Amino acid sequence: xxxxxxxxxxxxxxxxxxxxxxxxxxxxxxxxxxxxxxxxxxxxxxxxxxxxxxxxxxxxxxxxxxxxxxxxxxxxxxxxxxxxxxxxxxxxxxxxxxxxxxxxxxxxxxxxxxxxxxxxxxxxxxxxxxxxxxxxxxxxxxxxxxxxxxxxxxxxxxxxxxxxxxxxxxxxxxxxxxxxxxxxxxxxxxxxxxxxxxxxxxxxxxxxxxxxxxxxxxxxxxxxxxxxxxxxxxxxxxxxxxxxxxxxxxxxxxxxxxxxxxxx
Amino acid sequence: xxxxxxxxxxxxxxxxxxxxxxxxxxxxxxxxxxxxxxxxxxxxxxxxxxxxxxxxxxxxxxxxxxxxxxxxxxxxxxxxxxxxxxxxxxxxxxxxxxxxxxxxxxxxxxxxxxxxxxxxxxxxxxxxxxxxxxxxxxxxxxxxxxxxxxxxxxxxxxxxxxxxxxxxxxxxxxxxxxxxxxxxxxxxxxxxxxxxxxxxxxxxxxxxxxxxxxxxxxxxxxxxxxxxxxxxxxxxxxxxxxxxxxxxxxxxxxxxxxxxxxxxxxxxxxxxxxxxxxxxxxxxxxxxxxxxxxxxxxxxxxx
Numbered sequence: 094x095x096x097x098x099x100x101x102x103x104x105x106x107x108x109x110x111x112x113x114x115x116x117x118x119x120x121x122x123x124x125x126x127x128x129x130x131x132x133x134x135x136x137x138x139x140x141x142x143x144x145x146x147x148x149x150x151x152x153x154x155x156x157x158x159x160x161x162x163x164x165x166x167x168x169x170x171x172x173x174x175x176x177x178x179x180x181x182x183x184x185x186x187x188x189x190x191x192x193x194x195x196x197x198x199x200x201x202x203x204x205x206x207x208x209x210x211x212x213x214x215x216x217x218x219x220x221x222x223x224x225x226x227x228x229x230x231x232x233x234x235x236x237x238x239x240x241x242x243x244x245x246x247x248x249x250x251x252x253x254x255x256x257x258x259x260x261x262x263x264x265x266x267x268x269x270x271x272x273x274x275x276x277x278x279x280x281x282x283x284x285x286x287x288x289x290x291x292x293x294x295x296x297x298x299x300x301x302x303x304x305x306x307x308x309x310x311x312x313x314x315x316x317x318x319x320x321x322x323x324x325x326x327x328x329x330x331x332x333x334x335x336x337x338x339x340x341x342x343x344x345x346x347x348x349x350x351x352x353x354x355x356x357x
Numbered sequence: 358x359x360x361x362x363x364x365x366x367x368x369x370x371x372x373x374x375x376x377x378x379x380x381x382x383x384x385x386x387x388x389x390x391x392x393x394x395x396x397x398x399x400x401x402x403x404x405x406x407x408x409x410x411x412x413x414x415x416x417x418x419x420x421x422x423x424x425x426x427x428x429x430x431x432x433x434x435x436x437x438x439x440x441x442x443x444x445x446x447x448x449x450x451x452x453x454x455x456x457x458x459x460x461x462x463x464x465x466x467x468x469x470x471x472x473x474x475x476x477x478x479x480x481x482x483x484x485x486x487x488x489x490x491x492x493x494x495x496x497x498x499x500x501x502x503x504x505x506x507x508x509x510x511x512x513x514x515x516x517x518x519x520x521x522x523x524x525x526x527x528x529x530x531x532x533x534x535x536x537x538x539x540x541x542x543x544x545x546x547x548x549x550x551x552x553x554x555x556x557x558x559x560x561x562x563x564x565x566x567x568x569x570x571x572x573x574x575x576x577x578x579x580x581x582x583x584x585x586x587x588x589x590x591x592x593x594x595x596x597x598x599x600x601x602x603x604x605x606x607x608x609x610x611x612x613x614x615x616x617x618x619x620x621x622x623x624x625x626x627x628x629x630x631x632x633x634x635x636x637x638x639x640x641x642x643x644x645x646x647x648x649x650x651x652x653x654x655x656x657x658x659x660x
């Protein structure tokens with residue numbers, strides 16, 4: 094009785110879970126499939142083509158946007174990795190409460206709030222012309238928290254006595270950091286950096302408010318395309334972007350498995 | 358050297374400041390300060406050409422200084438409160454739908470053999486790793502008028518003699534993509550919680566004669582409440598401030614707080630009012646976090 098009851102329940106659990114997995118994957122699969130579809134309409138399968146990828150490769154605006162996105166992501170993730178690693182160490186070792194709050198709140202609150210407050214600040218207070226610099230600053234601001242959390246998780250897994258040993262052997266704080274702490278947290282630092290890079294490449298909302306008129310990024314370009322007219326070129330760029338973020342996430346997880354355990 | 362100076366410049370102190378200083382200063386400058394300025398801006402007058410009025414106007418007759426005007430304006434027309442209420446309801450509906458969909462999946466993963474758990478979690482995270490905008494765009498295709506889903510729905514409605522409906526640019530499109538985009542935020546904390554449950558508790562409940570239904574509602578579910586609350590917070594907050602989804606998939610009537618804020622900053626350029634709305638949104642978020650924390654702790658006492 095109980096055994097068949099459990100089996101029955103197991104079946105329902107499996108069926109609903111499969112449904113949820115399908116809900117997660119079918120929409121994205123359709124985007125990928127239609128990127129190879131020989132039709133302007135995303136409605137039915139007509140035939141296989143590379144045409145939309147070809148259109149994409151000759152779209153000057155899109156290529157410029159990709160270039161901007163890569164530049165912004167590289168610079169902002171490098172700076173965010175340095176600052177975020179410092180923040181992670183400060184949070185773990187010194188328990189600086191104010192820093193924990195400042196690093197994690199931008200991650201937790203609705204993105205639009207950071208976007209508009211930075212817009213206000215850049216224009217009204219420091220009179221900065223919106224463009225690459227303002228976007229990079231904005232991206233660093235929201236990435237620091239992600240890097241800090243990953244680095245802190247890494248530090249929490251290290252036995253404290255190893256640092257005491259280094260001190261007892263006469264190592265200065267810098268030497269301890271250079272030869273003990275840093276090599277141990279390096280996987281977390283790299284994972285955090287890759288995470289920051291991915292977040293920057295993907296960010297739409299905060300970039301939307303801090304980009305101004307002159308500079309476009311990949312998500313901004315995709316946004317204006319789907320607001321005007323949906324063409325399978327968007328599918329093609331989406332497919333390539335999915336491939337890129339997928340690679341970044343897999344790389345990040347190689348360095349720090351925590352990234353994939355929902356602990357960050 | 359005084360003892361104070363020695364303390365200040367000791368190695369440990371110096372290291373602490375060297376490590377915390379740079380991120381602290383950066384975030385103070387580009388997170389705390391802009392937030393503070395937004396609070397100030399909400400008490401200012403709009404400038405002649407948008408933005409803010411200069412604090413020291415050349416002509417003393419013009420509007421300057423501080424005012425409660427924007428806050429008075431917010432409460433003068435019920436439409437603004439209404440948009441807040443609507444955003445709250447959309448966030449609540451999204452959170453509940455995410456909970457209903459995420460729970461069985463999280464439970465299944467938590468009760469699967471240890472070996473396959475990581476892979477099953479990975480399958481939840483992967484689609485979430487693709488760009489936010491792409492995940493929203495996917496629903497533009499799925500709900501498009503020529504897409505199979507619209508054809509089937511309208512075919513069924515037609516058979517019943519009901520006029521065809523448009524799925525895209527509707528509240529339905531907004532809600533379903535809100536759920537789609539935020540679902541992993543609910544699955545992960547739920548799974549992290551459910552994974553830690555001691556299976557012997559369920560055996561004990563069964564030995565005491567509790568059927569599957571009672572075992573779930575009296576053992577599993579109450580124990581999972583911390584996971585439910587943290588997942589709900591992770592879904593509710595971003596949805597409350599969302600502007601991109603209603604902007605892309607919603608109709609003209611589906612404006613939420615986020616869209617209203619965006620309109621003030623980039624459309625009509627009434628920055629003081631935009632700041633006021635942002636402050637209101639912040640207060641709404643803090644209120645929600647406070648209530649969720651309160652609920653979490655009182656429920657926790659009974660468990």
